[in-house]
Amino acid sequence: MSSNPDLKSLNNICSQVRRDIVRMVHAVNSGHPGGSLGCTEYFVALFNHIMKYDSSFNIEGKGEDVFFLSNGHISPVFYSTLARAGFFDVKELSTFRKLDSRLQGHPATEEGLPGVRIASGSLGQGLSAAIGVALSKKLDGDDRNVFILMGDGEQQEGQVWEAAMFAAHNKVDNLIATIDYNGQQIDGPLEEVNSLGNLKAKYDAFGWDVLECDGNNLxxxxxxxxxxxxxxxxxxxxxxxxxxxxxxxxDFMEGTHKWHGVAPNDEQLADALSQLEETIGDY
Amino acid sequence: MKTKLTYTDKKDTRSGFGDGLLEAAKKNPQIVGLCADLTGSLKMNAFQKEFPDRFFQVGIAEANMMGIAAGLATAGKIPFTGTFANFSTSRVYDQLRQSIAYSEKNVKVCASHAGLTLGEDGATHQVLEDIGMTKMLPNFTVINPCDYHQTKAATMAIADHHGPVYLRFGRPGWPMFMQDQPFEIGKAITLIEGSDVSIFATGHMVWRAIEAEAILEDQGISAEVINIHTIKPLDEQAILQSVRKTGCAVSAEEHQMAGGLGESIAQTIVKNHLVPQEFVAVNDQFGESGKPEDLLDKYGLGVSDIVEKAKKAIRRKG
Incomplete structure (x- = not known):
C-alpha cells in the first residue's frame, strides 16, 4: 500500500480498537491498557495502510512485510488490530487471557494465533529476532521490510544494545524499528526509574538513521x-x-504510569467507552 | 570373551561439529551459522570460508545471537549457533526459553568446551549445569555425543530434525572409538553387553566407562556399557531392557549430579522398574583449573570411580 491514507476510515478503526482494548482488559481484570491505547495509531496505520501482507498468514512471511512486537505486554492492541485486519475472527477477542485461548497474556506461537511470529513478553528480545528475519530476507533476495516495535522502558535491557550494534555494523537496512516513547514504565516515569538520557543521540551514535514523530497524530x-x-x-x-x-x-488514563498494567472497573469501563465511539462494531 | 573397543587416534569432538556442519551445509542451503567471537574454537572456520554469506559473526553478544537465530529460523533458515557451552546456556537461558523453546524455533544450539574437560580456563567456563537447564525446556532435544565421529554424525542428524536442539561437545582430544555411522536421535547404543551391571554413560565419560568395563571384567564382573548420546528424549526402552537384565545401574556424566543424565535415568527406573542406581557425576561443586584428565579424576569422574560405583550398585542388589 502507499500514499493517500483514508484518515477517516483509519481513525474509525482506531476508535474501535481502543474500545476493544478497554473491554478486553476489563473482562479479565488484567492486562496492559496504557501502552496499548498509546500505540493504537501505530498498529492501525501499519496493518491498514503501510504493510503489504497476506492475512491468511504464513509464519515465514516470505515476500511480505513482517511485524514483530517486542514489548509483548501491549498484546491487547496487537490482538485487536490483527482481528480487525482479518487475521482471525473478532469474536475471539473475548477469549483474551482466559483458559484454552490463543490470545495469551503475552503473545505466543504455541497456540498458533495468526499474526504472531515469536513469543514476547520477557523484554529486550524482539529486536534480535527482527534482525534475524531481516537477514533472511536479504539472503533470499526478498525486498520487503521488517517492522519491530519496542517499549521505551525496554531500552534498559542490555540485549537491545547488542542488537543495535549488530544491526548497524551489518548494515541491516531493511529493518524499521520503532520505540513507543511514552516516558512511563510500571514503577513510574522513566526519568525517575532509570533515565534513557538522549535516546536519539544514543541511536545516532550507534549508527542508526533516526526519525522522530508524534505517534498519536495519524x-x-x-x-x-x-x-x-x-x-x-x-x-x-x-x-x-x-x-x-x-x-x-x-482521559483518566492519559499520561500516567498508573494504567500501565491495571484494568478498569465497571464504572471506569463505562466512562472509557463513553469517550470512544463504536465505529465498526464491538466484538 | 567380549569384543574389545579400541582406538588408534584421538581427536576433539568440536572438530566433529565443524566437519559435520560443513558437510550438512553443503547438502542443505537453508543452513546458516552464527558465532559469538569463537569461530576458531568452535571449528567453524571451514564453514565460514565456504559459505561467507551464510555465516554471521555476532561478536561477544550471545543473547543477541540466540535472538537473531530465532529470527532466521522464523523465516525458514536452519541456524546453528556456536559458542562455549556456558555462554550457550546459562548466559542466555531466557533467550533459549522464550525466543527459541516456547516459540518452537528450529535453532541448533551448538556448545563446545562443556564440562570439566575444558581444562585450564577453570570454573568460570566449565559449565556443569547445561544438560539440566536445556532438558528442562519443553520442545528441546538434548544431545551429548562421545567422540569425533559421533559428534560429526550428530551434527548432520540435527540438521534434518525439526525443532530446537542443544548439542554439547568438548575441547580436548579424545579417543575415537565409535564407527563412522549415521546418528539416530534418541536411540541409545549398546557398546558392550554384560549381565551384572548396566553402565549408562554420555559424552566424554563413555570412553571412561569402556575402560572401567575392562577392569571389571578382569575382576570377574560382567558390565554392560550403553552410550546414551541423547539425554532428551531418553531411550527409556533401552535403559529398562538393560536394567531388567542386570538388576542395577551406574550413570556416568561430566555434569552436576543434580539435573543430569543420571537424574533422568533415575526417573525412568523409579517409575518403571526399581533397581539400585549409583551416580558418577560432579557433586554440587564448581571445578577449577587443571588438565582435563586430572580434573575428571579429582572430581569423582575417574575410571576407578566408575568401577567402585559399579561394585557398590551390585552389592546393593542384595
Missing part, C-alpha cells in the same frame, strides 16, 4: 513511517522515536 505518523521506508536500502538500520501518550483516548 497523518504525521504515516508520513514518518513512509519516510522511513524510503530510507531503506541505504546502508543503515532505521529507528523511529515515536512519542505517544500512555492511555491515549481515555
Amino acid at each position: 497523518s504525521e505518523l504515516i508520513e514518518t513511517i513512509e519516510a522511513a521506508r524510503s530510507k531503506t536500502g541505504s546502508g543503515k538500520p532505521i529507528m523511529i522515536l515515536m512519542t505517544t501518550e500512555m492511555g491515549k483516548g481515555v
Whole structure:
C-alpha cells in the first residue's frame, strides 16, 4: 500500500480498537491498557495502510512485510488490530487471557494465533529476532521490510544494545524499528526509574538513521513511517522515536504510569467507552 | 570373551561439529551459522570460508545471537549457533526459553568446551549445569555425543530434525572409538553387553566407562556399557531392557549430579522398574583449573570411580 491514507476510515478503526482494548482488559481484570491505547495509531496505520501482507498468514512471511512486537505486554492492541485486519475472527477477542485461548497474556506461537511470529513478553528480545528475519530476507533476495516495535522502558535491557550494534555494523537496512516513547514504565516515569538520557543521540551514535514523530497524530505518523521506508536500502538500520501518550483516548488514563498494567472497573469501563465511539462494531 | 573397543587416534569432538556442519551445509542451503567471537574454537572456520554469506559473526553478544537465530529460523533458515557451552546456556537461558523453546524455533544450539574437560580456563567456563537447564525446556532435544565421529554424525542428524536442539561437545582430544555411522536421535547404543551391571554413560565419560568395563571384567564382573548420546528424549526402552537384565545401574556424566543424565535415568527406573542406581557425576561443586584428565579424576569422574560405583550398585542388589 502507499500514499493517500483514508484518515477517516483509519481513525474509525482506531476508535474501535481502543474500545476493544478497554473491554478486553476489563473482562479479565488484567492486562496492559496504557501502552496499548498509546500505540493504537501505530498498529492501525501499519496493518491498514503501510504493510503489504497476506492475512491468511504464513509464519515465514516470505515476500511480505513482517511485524514483530517486542514489548509483548501491549498484546491487547496487537490482538485487536490483527482481528480487525482479518487475521482471525473478532469474536475471539473475548477469549483474551482466559483458559484454552490463543490470545495469551503475552503473545505466543504455541497456540498458533495468526499474526504472531515469536513469543514476547520477557523484554529486550524482539529486536534480535527482527534482525534475524531481516537477514533472511536479504539472503533470499526478498525486498520487503521488517517492522519491530519496542517499549521505551525496554531500552534498559542490555540485549537491545547488542542488537543495535549488530544491526548497524551489518548494515541491516531493511529493518524499521520503532520505540513507543511514552516516558512511563510500571514503577513510574522513566526519568525517575532509570533515565534513557538522549535516546536519539544514543541511536545516532550507534549508527542508526533516526526519525522522530508524534505517534498519536495519524497523518504525521504515516508520513514518518513512509519516510522511513524510503530510507531503506541505504546502508543503515532505521529507528523511529515515536512519542505517544500512555492511555491515549481515555482521559483518566492519559499520561500516567498508573494504567500501565491495571484494568478498569465497571464504572471506569463505562466512562472509557463513553469517550470512544463504536465505529465498526464491538466484538 | 567380549569384543574389545579400541582406538588408534584421538581427536576433539568440536572438530566433529565443524566437519559435520560443513558437510550438512553443503547438502542443505537453508543452513546458516552464527558465532559469538569463537569461530576458531568452535571449528567453524571451514564453514565460514565456504559459505561467507551464510555465516554471521555476532561478536561477544550471545543473547543477541540466540535472538537473531530465532529470527532466521522464523523465516525458514536452519541456524546453528556456536559458542562455549556456558555462554550457550546459562548466559542466555531466557533467550533459549522464550525466543527459541516456547516459540518452537528450529535453532541448533551448538556448545563446545562443556564440562570439566575444558581444562585450564577453570570454573568460570566449565559449565556443569547445561544438560539440566536445556532438558528442562519443553520442545528441546538434548544431545551429548562421545567422540569425533559421533559428534560429526550428530551434527548432520540435527540438521534434518525439526525443532530446537542443544548439542554439547568438548575441547580436548579424545579417543575415537565409535564407527563412522549415521546418528539416530534418541536411540541409545549398546557398546558392550554384560549381565551384572548396566553402565549408562554420555559424552566424554563413555570412553571412561569402556575402560572401567575392562577392569571389571578382569575382576570377574560382567558390565554392560550403553552410550546414551541423547539425554532428551531418553531411550527409556533401552535403559529398562538393560536394567531388567542386570538388576542395577551406574550413570556416568561430566555434569552436576543434580539435573543430569543420571537424574533422568533415575526417573525412568523409579517409575518403571526399581533397581539400585549409583551416580558418577560432579557433586554440587564448581571445578577449577587443571588438565582435563586430572580434573575428571579429582572430581569423582575417574575410571576407578566408575568401577567402585559399579561394585557398590551390585552389592546393593542384595
